[in-house]
């Protein structure tokens with residue numbers, strides 16, 4: 126809820142701050158809309174006047190292909206929204222004021238050239254419109270942004286190959302193009318079926334940046350949390366959330382990843398150890414257990430099931446409503 130409210134506030138702020146621009150546009154529009162007036166040299170200013178914009182139809186005359194890919198994309202909608210004036214519409218919303226270039230194609234001095242821009246400049250450019258939505262609320266926290274991965278490493282306004290979201294490639298191939306180590310994890314015998322298309326990297330991660338506290342591992346790994354701050358795993362594994370009368374403290378405190386490898390591994394149930402006993406004894410010292418002798422017997426008697434010994438008795442390992450020892 127809290128995040129939503131901040132998003133709404135920013136949205137309102139943007140809308141309010143655009144209102145004066147609309148008036149400026151209608152006042153200046155009639156005077157400066159002719160290409161000849163716009164093409165006059167020496168008009169370069171920090172923020173170009175409306176007259177320095179020519180509109181997408183003009184660009185189309187020379188850039189048919191870029192026009193076609195743009196007009197089929199959602200960015201076409203910017204032409205229907207006049208609130209921000211011409212600097213927020215059409216091709217020039219991204220490429221900058223184009224009048225001088227349209228008059229003399231060799232003049233690219235006022236264009237924003239994505240291929241020559243730094244990652245930081247590209248991100249800033251796209252965020253002039255996208256920063257206000259909830260998607261990018263936490264983008265300053267994004268490890269991608271901080272490590273010079275830009276919007277157009279993943280998105281392409283003109284040359285997208287994916288069906289949705291203007292992506293350069295579909296997931297998970299998109300993510301594997303840089304995260305090779307994760308590719309091998311999802312090839313392990315026990316894994317979340319990401320390669321099979323059942324779930325996606327972005328079901329668990331927010332590639333645009335997550336909110337929260339810096340100390341929290343979930344922020345560091347860009348793992349999503351619900352609005353109430355719960356770990357993403359509960360979204361699909363609701364039965365592990367409880368609330369239980371008796372909760373295994375480790376599930377709450379250290380989180381699922383203290384026992385499971387979230388991507389995938391060689392062990393059943395994606396556990397960190399093939400031997401469940403070893404997993405438990407990471408935190409519970411064998412000597413301190415009240416059933417040390419019992420355990421020894423169990424271990425001897427049940428060689429075949431030895432590896433699962435602890436959860437043979439402590440079956441409800443995530444939490445229980447009936448037993449403080451998680452027997453049922």
Ligand code: HEC
Pocket residue numbers: 179180181183184185186187188216217220222223224226227228230231233236237238240
């Ligand atoms: C009269 C034809 C013409 C018009 C109108 C025109 N362009 Fe161009 N544009 C060109 C040509 C030719 C080039 C290549 C110039 C060069 O590389 O020196 C070019 C280059 C570009 C580039 C750089 C491409 C690159 O890879 O460096 C961009 C971006 C661009 N135009 C955008 C626009 C936009 C946006 C508009 C509308 C505001 C527009 N153009 C209008 C002819 C035109």
Ligand code: HEC
Pocket residue numbers: 181184185188191192193195196200215216217218219220239240277280281282283284
């Ligand atoms: C949402 C931002 C955005 C809009 C709107 C946009 N472009 Fe682009 N344009 C880009 C980016 C980013 C690139 C760099 C190549 C890429 O990633 O697709 C690019 C590249 C280009 C190029 C260089 C050739 C190429 O394909 O790489 C031209 C020319 C161009 N755009 C023209 C246009 C024209 C004409 C329009 C309007 C019809 C337009 N663009 C609208 C972002 C935009």
Ligand code: HEC
Pocket residue numbers: 199200202203212213214218219250251252253254255276277280281282289290291
């Ligand atoms: C002038 C404002 C503006 C700029 C600049 C802009 N966008 Fe957008 N973008 C929009 C609007 C409006 C939508 C449609 C959102 C909606 O209607 O929900 C959109 C949608 C998108 C989508 C969602 C596509 C989908 O299929 O749902 C992506 C991805 C995107 N933009 C990426 C970019 C990138 C990358 C850049 C920079 C190269 C960029 N945008 C620059 C206004 C902008």
Ligand code: HEC
Pocket residue numbers: 248251252255260264269274275276277278279280290292296327332333
């Ligand atoms: C590491 C890859 C990556 C980077 C970098 C990235 N995106 Fe995305 N983006 C995605 C993927 C994947 C999706 C679709 C899955 C989803 O919705 O989360 C998406 C979805 C979107 C959407 C539509 C979904 C929505 O919730 O509105 C917009 C808009 C968008 N991105 C804009 C941007 C902008 C702007 C930047 C740069 C500041 C950016 N992205 C950087 C991968 C990326």
Ligand code: HEC
Pocket residue numbers: 297300301304307308311317319324325326327328329330342346348382387388
């Ligand atoms: C089921 C949820 C889930 C899915 C799906 C998922 N991740 Fe993760 N990922 C996590 C969690 C949780 C962590 C943090 C692990 C930890 O704290 O030890 C993580 C950590 C990471 C890290 C940090 C380094 C590391 O391995 O610990 C990267 C990079 C990463 N994931 C990329 C990806 C990519 C790429 C995909 C898709 C191919 C993906 N993840 C799919 C949950 C997921």
Ligand code: HEC
Pocket residue numbers: 268269272274278279296299300301302303304326327330332345346347348
């Ligand atoms: C263009 C290269 C590139 C692409 C594509 C890319 N990433 Fe990344 N990613 C990086 C870099 C660089 C970092 C920061 C350095 C690091 O931690 O490896 C990073 C960091 C991350 C982290 C945080 C890792 C940590 O240690 O906390 C996660 C999670 C992640 N990426 C997930 C994804 C997902 C999901 C996708 C696909 C939607 C994706 N990445 C696509 C380059 C990329």
Ligand code: HEC
Pocket residue numbers: 358359362365366373375376380381382383384385394396401433436440442443
């Ligand atoms: C203390 C270690 C530990 C923690 C923490 C833990 N698990 Fe488990 N989990 C296990 C063990 C051990 C098994 C195998 C149970 C068995 O052998 O009967 C298991 C099995 C599972 C299974 C498959 C079997 C089933 O019961 O559905 C899922 C799904 C699962 N865990 C999800 C989670 C999620 C989600 C979290 C975080 C909320 C979590 N686990 C935290 C130890 C743990």
Ligand code: HEC
Pocket residue numbers: 316317318323324325328329357358359360361362381382385387393394395
């Ligand atoms: C988008 C939904 C989704 C999210 C989010 C998710 N999982 Fe899963 N998980 C599944 C599905 C579906 C399966 C069933 C196994 C399969 O066939 O891929 C599964 C299987 C598992 C299993 C193995 C169950 C078994 O019987 O062996 C474990 C353990 C597990 N998940 C833990 C986690 C943890 C830990 C997280 C958080 C980091 C998490 N899951 C997040 C969907 C999800």
Ligand code: HEC
Pocket residue numbers: 373374375379383384401404405406407408409435436439442449450451
């Ligand atoms: C990441 C550390 C960690 C791991 C791994 C772990 N536990 Fe725990 N466990 C705890 C903590 C912390 C408590 C709470 C201790 C307390 O309240 O004194 C606890 C409590 C318990 C209790 C209840 C004790 C009581 O007095 O109520 C049982 C039973 C238990 N764990 C069994 C297991 C078993 C079986 C495994 C292996 C499947 C396991 N634990 C793995 C940390 C862990």
Ligand code: HEC
Pocket residue numbers: 402405406409414415416419420423434435436437438439450
């Ligand atoms: C044969 C069944 C059985 C097996 C196997 C078993 N336990 Fe227990 N465990 C019990 C019983 C019964 C108790 C309750 C003892 C009591 O009443 O004081 C208990 C209690 C506990 C407690 C609570 C200790 C306390 O101080 O309150 C922990 C922690 C624990 N077991 C961990 C483990 C671990 C770790 C393993 C595997 C190495 C394991 N157990 C294997 C039956 C078992």
